[in-house]
Amino acid sequence: MLCPSDSESSCRSSPTTTASSHGDTDLDGEEKTCSVCGDRATGYHFHVMTCEGCKGFFRRTVIKGVQFTCPFTCSCTITKAKRRQCQACRYQKCLSVGMRKDMIMSEEALRLRRKQRQQKQQGDTSPVVAWEPLADHSLSxxxxxxxxxxxxxxxxxxxxxxxxxxxxxxxxxxxxxxxxxxxxxxxxxxxxxxxxxxxxxxxxxxxxxxxxxxxxxxxxxxxxxxxxxxxxxxxxxxxxxxxxxxxxxxxxxxxxxxxxxxxxxxxxxxxxxxxxxxxxxxxxxxxxxxxxxxxxxxxxxxxxxxxxxxxxxxxxxxxxxxxxxxxxxxxxxxxxxxxxxxxxxxxxxxxxxxxxxxxxxxxxxxxxxxxxxxxxxxxxxxxxxxxxxxxxxxxxx
CATH class of the missing domain: 1.10.565.10 (Retinoid X Receptor)
Structure with missing residues (x-):
């Protein structure tokens, strides 16, 4: 079974993945880096290769509907060391590299997914309906x-x-x-x-x-x-x-x-x-x-x-x-x-x-x-x- 590349959790937990167990290298052996801050990435999150920190930050920002304001000129450099200094520019960087708001799952969907995983671990095959990205890539x-x-x-x-x-x-x-x-x-x-x-x-x-x-x-x-x-x-x-x-x-x-x-x-x-x-x-x-x-x-x-x-x-x-x-x-x-x-x-x-x-x-x-x-x-x-x-x-x- 193929693991969806744009799901909220990265594919590193799938037993069939061909990447390393830590999900920090690609198939060519090159280390993946977060498209937002340059930290070590753990996989694709919300459509983009990112680290866990930027994944969580983007999700919290969208769910809470927070409106950030840059105290400078809206051109702050976002790096691993500086990513916490300006939330406004960090969020804009998330959007500019292609992170998608519509890929964020609701709390209910996350709860269902956790339940599904728990059932699999316990050997329970009862169906649990959970949200997954559509496999259809056709253009609108x-x-x-x-x-x-x-x-x-x-x-x-x-x-x-x-x-x-x-x-x-x-x-x-x-x-x-x-x-x-x-x-x-x-x-x-x-x-x-x-x-x-x-x-x-x-x-x-x-x-x-x-x-x-x-x-x-x-x-x-x-x-x-x-x-x-x-x-x-x-x-x-x-x-x-x-x-x-x-x-x-x-x-x-x-x-x-x-x-x-x-x-x-x-x-x-x-x-x-x-x-x-x-x-x-x-x-x-x-x-x-x-x-x-x-x-x-x-x-x-x-x-x-x-x-x-x-x-x-x-x-x-x-x-x-x-x-x-x-x-x-x-x-x-x-x-x-x-x-x-x-x-x-x-x-x-x-x-x-x-x-x-x-x-x-x-x-x-x-x-x-x-x-x-x-x-x-x-x-x-x-x-x-x-x-x-x-x-x-x-x-x-």
Whole structure:
């Protein structure tokens, strides 16, 4: 009998589970971590891999209907050591990683479940009716419509061939590599022939133009989503400022070739060496490459890519948003749709940890965005600021 992955108690108590007896490692032997605080996780609780502490905290908060208030700026860092310092931000983190209120069982349902377990231990086969999550993973009509809207918005506003990106002047000494050739590591830059090695920062104008081109596509993608257009303009701006660079990376992953470690943008091919020539440092470029390799290996469908983009866009934890509840509700719908789609289109065992892996990669992406912004500002501190387009400057301000 398969143990439901979204039940209130984790699957670690099932005698047929293939995980360790403590439930803290996955099938690959990697230690599981709580998506909320980073502590050691014990399994899936309310739809998300969490520890017992965050599982209990989320359940108590929802059942009691408590309304927390952050005494700071609603952007507190939630870690194992700091998770008790701000209940408001901890609860928001629970929601943002995908924990579901509707998965919480009532006290009566819990009582029936405990009675059922007790009977099993005593050898009593009398039936006890208890609540269990439905095994049907089919998408609802509302979820299918959401995917259709997002997919249409993506197709209309993302030029995967980069055919429209032709207004820039490529650097005179730019070295174009063949898409079939494997990119050399960053520390082998000196192996390029001197006559084709561009000066550092020679790729900077191209980077600024390419970033602006992709930012414009993200803005048009967002504007094509009705629930985004319905928000106040200030909230729209705040969401775009907070999410655009992350969405660009998700879109960029769709043209990433993991065999060559290159981004194939139509007739042009870019590698992390080009990023180094724009002035970016290894501390950003190496994790960036690792992120794209990891995301590409998941073999996501187009629907999953667009749902990821929307999940990042509708983030209620930005400081300046006013319609926080509406944004939170939209993000929750997107997260549930993504999980349902994965459950339907990626059957077990292959899709077992796919949703959890995506959430972890989104956390990595947030860290990459912070470092990316820091390095852009650092680069332009030493360069002519005219190379930064007004739109790029506005996004990272």
């Amino acid at each position: 009509a509302e979820q299918e419509q959401l995917i259709e809207i997002l997919t249409e918005a993506h197709k209309k506003n993302f030029d995967s061939s980069f055919s429209q990106f032709s207004h820039y002047q490529a650097p005179v000494r730019l070295y174009i590599r063949s898409p079939r050739s494997r990119s050399p590591p960053l520390d082998h830059m000196e192996s390029y022939p001197e006559e084709v090695l561009p000066d550092v920062f020679s790729m900077l104008p191209l980077f600024a133009d390419l970033s602006t081109f992709m930012i414009q596509q993200v803005i048009q993608f967002a504007k094509a989503i009705p629930s985004f257009r319905s928000l106040p303009i200030d909230d729209q701006i705040s969401l775009l400022k907070g999410a655009t660079l992350e969405i660009c990376q998700i879109q960029f992953n769709t043209v990433f070739n993991e065999e060559t470690s290159a981004w194939e943008c139509g007739q042009h091919c870019y590698t992390i060496q080009d990023g180094a020539l724009a002035g970016f440092q290894h501390i950003y470029l190496e994790p960036l490459l690792k992120f794209h390799i990891s995301l590409r290996k998941l073999r996501l469908h187009e629907a999953e890519y667009v749902l990821l983009q929307a999940l990042v866009l509708f983030s209620p934890d930005h400081v300046n948003v006013t319609q926080r509840e509406a944004i939170d509700e939209t993000q929750e719908k997107i997260a549930l749709t993504l999980k349902s789609y994965i459950d339907q289109r990626h059957p077990l065992p292959g899709g077992r940890f796919l949703y959890a892996k995506l959430l972890l990669l989104l956390t990595e992406l947030r860290t990459l965005k912070v470092e990316n912004t820091r390095q852009i500002l650092h680069i332009h501190h030493f360069q002519d600021l005219s190379t930064m387009t007004p739109l790029l400057s506005e996004i990272i301000s």
